[in-house]
Amino acid sequence: MSEADHHTEPRRAVVVPAVTSSPSTDREICETLLENSPVRIERIISTGQQSPPDFWYDQDWDEWVTVISGTAVLTVQHNDDRCETHSLGPGDSVYLPAHVRHRVERTDRDPPTIWLAVHIKNGT
Numbered sequence: 001m002s003e004a005d006h007h008t009e010p011r012r013a014v015v016v017p018a019v020t021s022s023p024s025t026d027r028e029i030c031e032t033l034l035e036n037s038p039v040r041i042e043r044i045i046s047t048g049q050q051s052p053p054d055f056w057y058d059q060d061w062d063e064w065v066t067v068i069s070g071t072a073v074l075t076v077q078h079n080d081d082r083c084e085t086h087s088l089g090p091g092d093s094v095y096l097p098a099h100v101r102h103r104v105e106r107t108d109r110d111p112p113t114i115w116l117a118v119h120i121k122n123g124t
Contacts, residue, residue: 038121048109056101066093070113073105
């Protein structure tokens, strides 16, 4: 018996079209490309967004993010309250364990910054 015989639902490939132009909106677009617990993969299209003043992301899950196109500036706050600011360009990536505080300082507007984010829920 093959591995495919063990699946009860038909399996199929899903194609997600590439971004071919800048969004005509001032809001950030988050598209879930794949969700299969404990992993969620998103494409994020940022058009000049940044975190509000004094706002920090503090997530219950791990996140790995890479910049596909455009640029961004990300600040990470370490456990000792020391902050590091990173300029990211195409191909750069950052791994953010759960509860590592971080914020987006800047993204490109036009053309937009396109990110690929992988969210991984912890086993707790």
